[in-house]
Amino acid sequence: MYENSSELAENKLLMLYVLKTIKDPISNTQLTEIILENNFINYFTFQQYLAELEESKFVEYHEANDKKLLILTEAGDNVLSLFKARISPSKISIIDEYIKEKIGSIKKELTIHADYTLGESDDSFIVDLKAIEDQTLLMELKLSVPTKNQATSICSKWKENPSEIYTNIINILIN
Template sequence: MSENTLELAENKLLLLYIFKKIKIPISNNKITEIILENNFINYFILQQYLDELLVSKFIQYVDAEKDHKLLITKKGIKVLNLFENMISKEKIKIVDDYFKKHVNNTEKDVLISSEYISKDEDNYIVDLKVTKNEITLMNIKLSVKSDKEAHELCNKWKNNTDDIYYKIVQTLLEN
């Protein structure tokens, strides 16, 4: 492969890596900010790559008419898993360091809550919620049969909110 082809592939894989790392839908502006702050790709090439990733169905818009936020697809994750080793370790480190430094700022705006109440002896209502800047991103209410199940669901939600949220959104977006 020529150097330009390798660079193009690495840059698109880097974009997929960033989308996978974020795990939640992200605006074009935010992905552009991340890329430009780290001097990975110039603005115009970035927009071209994003369009190509959309056409290839490696990323997709979530509620395109409302939010215009992008999310990696299962197809994108498969491609990334196959070829992630093509991304230079230096770029991976830069992205990982960037997220360690900056994600904490955005996580402060995110509130995760989980609670349950007993309706009767064999019926518990579990309320799982994630909000950002006082806007509800997801709210799930489940009925379970025991205190133990309710407690387990609350703990799993608290410890794995990003992954659970991501999987639910991906499942709902599947064809």
Template structure:
């Protein structure tokens, strides 16, 4: 029994450690990907731990722009600070290395938002956003003539949002 409760605590602390080190809200699929790719916790246990951490207010689950994002709360940070020594150094090193290699990919996924909704006469409104943490850098609303065109605009934004943002800002400011 003691091994099970120690493992439970270690796994929950590991989740808090990841959220703390990424230092920005991420999706459930992002944290799941990090955990599973590094073989740290099985999928079903992870989802249970996430639910329990949200319920006990160690993790915040926020919905914005039709997306859920997870972030560590103050209570979660305090708990992590108190018990960080219960996470094996080997696991912390694995997470640190993974975050260092993939943080830009994680940020890009979280920051770039593209969606479209039906408008008038078979047209669509495409809403494009770029965020840096909680800060909105840019928001564009564009009319598309078809579902296909709206979908293509969203794909291009998702794949090139940083470059497009720079071009827009440079054009406007110069």
């Protein structure tokens, strides 16, 4: 099914609107989630539109702390300002409500990083934990653990309560 040109334009404008509303750079995955969870566009069409927006220089990727994050360019902001009225008010309302509800978890995802990889020897895992604030690295901690269970557990605990863990580590190191 092909969309007409006004639907195509509205959907691209909606993607620009999300980036403007969030104000901070976000990952492709986060933008995809916002659009797909609200059933605006299917995944493949979304990725095509995103590539077209990038090609038109309305959005661009920036590297920040080993992550590729999307930002709205000045050109994208100008286009949005000129044509925002083409986005249906109901879609704007849905996006605004969604972002208001989820902004905490969106920002947390951008500031907290937890991952693990297989260590140099196959009997260990390297856990990499990071805390980032305003795109500045606050802390990075790399640990070697013997099991995958321990690695996933450490990553989960870090994601659940990073500020308490960060504060405890700082207190232990200072006191």
